Amino acid sequence: MDSSAEASSMAQGLRIVRLVADREKWGRRLLGVSQLASELDMEQSRVSRLTQELCELGLLERVERGPFRTGPRFFSLAAALNAGWVRESRTELEALVASFGLRSRVSVRDGFRVILLRASSNDAVPGSFVKPGMVTPVWCTGSGRALLWDDRQPDVQALLKDVNFIGVGGPGAAHSPEEVIQLMERDRARGFIVAEEEFEHGVYELAVPVRSADGSILASLSVLGSGAGINSGANDIANALMAAAERLGSWEAHTRGDTARKGLAG
Secondary structure, eight states: OOHHHHHHHHHHHHHHHHHHHHHHHTTOOOOOHHHHHHHHTOOHHHHHHHHHHHHHHTSEEESTTOOEEEOHHHHHHHHHHTSHHHHHHHHHHHHHHHHHOOEEEEEEEETTEEEEEEEOGGGOOTTOSOSTTOEEESTTSHHHHHHTTTOOHHHHHHHHTTOOOTTOSOTTOOOSHHHHHHHHHHHHHHTSEEEESSSSTTOEEEEEEEEOTTSOEEEEEEEEEOHHHHHTTHHHHHHHHHHHHHHHHHHHHHHHHHHHHHHHHO
């Protein structure tokens, strides 16, 4: 599947999730495959395939071939969007836009998938598929490979052993776990990720991990633009991203500390 087809699938998947969530929110009758296809004017076979994938992701769930409702991953993602550090990330993303004129994103990992938590204001246009909840591959995006920063060769091979690399990503995408490992080794040597047309033609992505107080990777912070836009100031961009990532990590620790103190007080 090429990147345009994958983008179309993501957009349609998000439409399905939004419809299911809205009907559940307002107490309306929940829908099965045929009703969802009718409501969204989509082919029933396509809705069947997409809802199966959404259930595997945990964004939807279905009991005994009944109607669909929102799944546990949907609620954990919604909770994450309300976390203090994620709210604060909006300021950091817009500061990056002001400094470099590049699109910016905060993402988290779910297995070999990357879920977008927040994007900058210049990263979406009417009809764009770039919205919170967008899913992309971990192995051929800058944001995804930043989330693999601490994973060593056996971990990467185990994570990607069943992945179908064929037809996914742009001209710079890896086509095997070994190629992903080589890209990671190259980027660790310079201290940040640069994905050169790995997901989309003509798009470069520079990314760094965001770490929590215990040092574990919480999320990734990335900017996207042309090769010239990224390469001309890569070190300055990387330094700004690292500083922003450190501030977000501090916010996460602060939020977690407040939660723990409230729990003790209660």
